[in-house]
Amino acid sequence: MHSSGDAVDFTTCGKLNADEVLLKATGVFNCVGLNQLESGSKLSFIHVDTRSSLLYWLSRYDSDRGKRVYTYFNTVEHVLAAMRKDKQTDWFGMVV
Numbered sequence: 001m002h003s004s005g006d007a008v009d010f011t012t013c014g015k016l017n018a019d020e021v022l023l024k025a026t027g028v029f030n031c032v033g034l035n036q037l038e039s040g041s042k043l044s045f046i047h048v049d050t051r052s053s054l055l056y057w058l059s060r061y062d063s064d065r066g067k068r069v070y071t072y073f074n075t076v077e078h079v080l081a082a083m084r085k086d087k088q089t090d091w092f093g094m095v096v
Contacts, residue, residue, distance in 0.1 A: 007049035009035075011096050018044045018094035019083065026076045031055045033070075034079075036089060039063040044094040058082060060089050 012021070018034055025032045025046050031054070033047040039061040056073045073079045083091035 006051075007047065009045050009047050011043075011045045014043060014095040016096050017092075018046075018096045019080075019092050021046055021096045022079070023076070026056065026079075033057040033059055034091065034094075036060040036094065042090070042094050044096055046096055058086075058089075058091065 022032065022034045025048055029048040029050070031049045031051045033056065035045050035047055036059065037043040037045065040063075054074055056076060056079045057070050058073075058079060059068055059070045061067070062069045071082060073082065
């Protein structure tokens with residue numbers, strides 16, 4: 001999707017709080033994900049694409065599994081609730 005111009009990943013070089021950018025992006029786009037760059041990192045990026053269906057996700061690198069783990073949600077409220085409950089990843093301490 002990136003090569004066809006239907007999606008984009010972006011960062012602000014660690015200048016903005018990830019949760020604030022996520023909320024702003026979900027106010028404009030229907031399909032948005034917050035992605036931790038690497039395990040234990042406070043750096044992240046936002047992925048948005050132009051599909052019309054509502055889909056939100058959190059993605060982090062799980063070093064125990066050796067792969068990226070995605071968790072999908074139908075509402076922004078569910079994303080925020082999962083961010084609050086997550087004891088492994090400090091989503092609210094991340095920057096984009």
